[in-house]
Amino acid sequence: MIDRPIPHCAARASLAALAGIVLFAASLPSPASAQDKPARAQIERGRYLVTTSGCHDCHTPMKMGASGPEPDMSRMLSGHPDALTLPPAPRLPEGPWLVVSSATNTAFAGPWGVSYSANLTPDAMTGLGQWSLKDFKGTIRSGRHLGRGREVLPPMPIPAYKHFNDADLGAIFAYLRSIPPVTNRVPEPMAPMAAK
Numbered sequence: 289m290i291d292r293p294i295p296h297c298a299a300r301a302s303l304a305a306l307a308g309i310v311l312f313a314a315s316l317p318s319p320a321s322a323q324d325k326p327a328r329a330q331i332e333r334g335r336y337l338v339t340t341s342g343c344h345d346c347h348t349p350m351k352m353g354a355s356g357p358e359p360d361m362s363r364m365l366s367g368h369p370d371a372l373t374l375p376p377a378p379r380l381p382e383g384p385w386l387v388v389s390s391a392t393n394t395a396f397a398g399p400w401g402v403s404y405s406a407n408l409t410p411d412a413m414t415g416l417g418q419w420s421l422k423d424f425k426g427t428i429r430s431g432r433h434l435g436r437g438r439e440v441l442p443p444m445p446i447p448a449y450k451h452f453n454d455a456d457l458g459a460i461f462a463y464l465r466s467i468p469p470v471t472n473r474v475p476e477p478m479a480p481m482a483a484k
């Protein structure tokens with residue numbers, strides 16, 4: 289069967305109507321992009337602060353690369369790798385040496401026992417996925433887990449980071465929410481006696 293051509297004026301009218309709809313849609317402010325812009329700027333600011341404040345140094349595990357140790361960005365900010373079980377920390381002789389760290393720079397032994405850098409990715413079960421901005425701010429400002437739990441151990445630089453202002457902590461948290469989640473359950477810290 290041959291399609292009957294659409295009568296001339298009807299086709300023109302519907303084209304005009306279509307163009308009108310397109311024009312109308314284009315003239316509306318798009319709510320998504322209007323809101324996205326500040327959100328993207330905040331995430332970018334967070335990325336900048338995380339990069340320049342050294343979070344990767346301890347929270348992204350180091351691996352051996354062609355020209356020495358380098359951060360393993362496939363595990364970006366996911367903390368001490370759960371597959372890496374470490375032997376007891378070496379006992380240091382009396383003297384000025386105080387702290388040792390693992391080759392990944394994610395496990396640290398010192399007078400506080402052994403601490404493992406946390407998973408900062410948005411994984412719900414093993415990272416910060418269930419944290420609110422209030423939990424994050426509370427932790428950094430008070431130096432206690434979620435602002436009310438156990439003390440956050442060295443070498444997490446709480447004494448420096450507690451001086452971040454609200455906008456900076458908001459930006460860091462927004463960035464941490466935007467990165468790929470990595471499932472990695474970081475071990476609990478060990479008290480000084482157990483670490484020996």
Ligand code: HEC
Pocket residue numbers: 337338341342343344345346347396403404405406408427432433434439440441442443444445449460477
């Ligand atoms: C010098 C190493 C080091 C640096 C640098 C560092 N951290 Fe940590 N961080 C740690 C260690 C170790 C822990 C685990 C401490 C513990 O178990 O008490 C930790 C824990 C945390 C926790 C979890 C605290 C909790 O109560 O669960 C958060 C959140 C955190 N760090 C965020 C950051 C952010 C954001 C940065 C960068 C602005 C950063 N860290 C830089 C070593 C570091």
